[in-house]
Amino acid sequence: METLSALGGWLWSPAGLSYLLVVLVGVGLLSGVPVILMIERWGSAWMQRRRGPNRVGPFGLMQPLSDALKMVFKEENIPAQAHKILFQLAPCLAVIPPILAFAAIPISGHLILDGTEVPVQVANINVGLLFVLAITSLHVYSVLAAGWASNNKFSLMGALRSSSQMISYEIAIGITVVSLVLTYGTLDLREIVKLQAHGSSLPMWGAGLQPLAFLILWISSFAETNRLPFDLPEGESELVAGYHTEYSGLKFGLFFLGEYVSMYLASAFLATLFFGGYNVPFVNEAMLREFWQNAAGVTLETAALLAVICQLISFVVKVFFFMWVFVWVRWTLPRFRYDQLMDLGWKMLLPLGIFNAIVTMVVSYYLNRGGRF
Amino acid sequence: MQVESTSGVELLIPILAMLGFASVVATGATLVGRFLGPRNLVGVKVQPYECGIKPTGQARERVSVKYYLVAILFLLFDLEAAFLLPVALSWKELSQLGPIILGVMGFFLFFFLLGLWYEFKVKALEWER
Numbered sequence: 001m002e003t004l005s006a007l008g009g010w011l012w013s014p015a016g017l018s019y020l021l022v023v024l025v026g027v028g029l030l031s032g033v034p035v036i037l038m039i040e041r042w043g044s045a046w047m048q049r050r051r052g053p054n055r056v057g058p059f060g061l062m063q064p065l066s067d068a069l070k071m072v073f074k075e076e077n078i079p080a081q082a083h084k085i086l087f088q089l090a091p092c093l094a095v096i097p098p099i100l101a102f103a104a105i106p107i108s109g110h111l112i113l114d115g116t117e118v119p120v121q122v123a124n125i126n127v128g129l130l131f132v133l134a135i136t137s138l139h140v141y142s143v144l145a146a147g148w149a150s151n152n153k154f155s156l157m158g159a160l161r162s163s164s165q166m167i168s169y170e171i172a173i174g175i176t177v178v179s180l181v182l183t184y185g186t187l188d189l190r191e192i193v194k195l196q197a198h199g200s201s202l203p204m205w206g207a208g209l210q211p212l213a214f215l216i217l218w219i220s221s222f223a224e225t226n227r228l229p230f231d232l233p234e235g236e237s238e239l240v241a242g243y244h245t246e247y248s249g250l251k252f253g254l255f256f257l258g259e260y261v262s263m264y265l266a267s268a269f270l271a272t273l274f275f276g277g278y279n280v281p282f283v284n285e286a287m288l289r290e291f292w293q294n295a296a297g298v299t300l301e302t303a304a305l306l307a308v309i310c311q312l313i314s315f316v317v318k319v320f321f322f323m324w325v326f327v328w329v330r331w332t333l334p335r336f337r338y339d340q341l342m343d344l345g346w347k348m349l350l351p352l353g354i355f356n357a358i359v360t361m362v363v364s365y366y367l368n369r370g371g372r373f
Numbered sequence: 374m375q376v377e378s379t380s381g382v383e384l385l386i387p388i389l390a391m392l393g394f395a396s397v398v399a400t401g402a403t404l405v406g407r408f409l410g411p412r413n414l415v416g417v418k419v420q421p422y423e424c425g426i427k428p429t430g431q432a433r434e435r436v437s438v439k440y441y442l443v444a445i446l447f448l449l450f451d452l453e454a455a456f457l458l459p460v461a462l463s464w465k466e467l468s469q470l471g472p473i474i475l476g477v478m479g480f481f482l483f484f485f486l487l488g489l490w491y492e493f494k495v496k497a498l499e500w501e502r
Contacts, residue, residue, distance in 0.1 A: 124384070157436075164443040174451055228416075231409055251403065346498050365475060369469070
């Protein structure tokens, strides 16, 4: 018992908070997947004027749980000619990068522990923007490994399509990030969020400052997460199920989990860069703390905790806005043809991204020199 | 007192902890599925799926050179984007150098756009043919 309370005390200290957050963020993500699954299935049913899941549990709420249980007890098929090691490694590689990249996302403001301000973030890296991009681009390996290891024609075609689609849109993302870095002047995601706070030097959301970059990154995030209308790697009518045709049971479940965690990551990334991250609209952290101190008459530490909870709720609401758009777009737009997809990436988004970067460069040059060239 | 964001080793440990968490989830799911489900892999079950007909030939065949071309172009353009990032990061200091820096960046971006134009001209990304 004493060791437990000692452990609890350590986790609630500046040194241990990161490890507490590892567990909280990880478990939060894994339990967020059934939530968005239910939202997606109800949303789909609503848009298609059908009932949706309503048999398992109250309002069909137990549907994701029963689906997961079914997957656990399914037979896992490994084709005889598959590459055994790569075949089992690929689903793991689909899940690990999106969870890992969440380490750099600032999920809330600052706690006051032992008299110091501790950022509520697993790892407050000063190159968080690059870290997220670098880790998410590892997702390509899982797709390629799955497609190649399965020794199935549909899998290989799906994997090739998926990987070339992902790397094509990564260029658009890379160029667009340049204009964001020009605007914010930093790669630190927490700094970027602070710059978008009320009363700071850039008192505006990134979506207002860089609307074109917002649009490009938003579109690209659909391609990166292989969601409709860009889900060509899984185009059922052509490729059965794309790169995970041969997967069954929990291995398929891991690909599924990876896709939804990637969606959460893309939403959190977009919210951080463009929707002011954890900031509550129209107030900043100091104002929130002051409010709680005055309204509830608590100490500064408790006020900071309450402010952090408010900011976390604000962040989750923003993330779920983007998650809902993922669902919404899925039933609004039909699937693209492959050449249209590549044309959109290379001939629309990339030139637009370069144009945006050049304009941002000239404008910020003009502003940096105090209004003269 | 403000805790500054650092890039030191102490930041690596929470990231490794996150990696550990993710790896435990992934390997745990793989192992659980392996031991809980039935295992009777015989006959046509272990054949590659080809819509019910007998699989013909190998799957790992030669594929269109287009995919290779996309990968090469990705390397080129991503390198150029990666070069632009440090410039963007120090743009505040660089713009104090005056119009010459605009000229330098214009020179670089001219060749960037020249490459893009050439890529369109030789129809490197036309998928219809």
